[in-house]
Amino acid sequence: MLLIGNGRLITRDPALPYLADGAVAVEGEVIKEVGPLADLKARYPAAEFVDARGGVIMPGLINAHTHIYSGLARGLAIEGNDPTNFLEVLEGMWWNIDRHLTLDGTRASAYATVLDCIRDGVTTIFDHHASFCEIPGSLFAIKDVC
Known part of the structure; x- marks a missing residue:
């Protein structure tokens, strides 16, 4: 499990288009969950963390x-x-x-x-x-x- 966080998350999901301090939980090639960094860190404490350093986290172009x-x-x-x-x-x-x-x-x-x-x-x-x-x-x- 990989957790990419500490960045501005753009999801393209109308229900949750943007999170100022968001994260993405990835397992293999599958995005398991997106949400606030604190929530996902609590839910996946053993995940390897990749710090986005305040950058933008978004779907690939x-x-x-x-x-x-x-x-x-x-x-x-x-x-x-x-x-x-x-x-x-x-x-x-x-x-x-x-x-x-x-x-x-x-x-x-x-x-x-x-x-x-x-x-x-x-x-x-x-x-x-x-x-x-x-x-x-x-x-x-x-x-x-x-």
């Missing part, structure tokens, strides 16, 4: 559109590429990156993307893995990272 393969391309500029429309962006940058991506690069991009998601509270991602220049095993590599 969902990123419904991401491209894992580009996780290492943020801020990247390709010399000589000066696109004026979307097709030129695709041809000059993204498809160029696709042609040079390796399985190790895919794996590294997945780590960068997944770690950013965890840091930002995103627990579910939908990747638009187009496989333009298919890299055999890339989906398995991404799965293993996730």
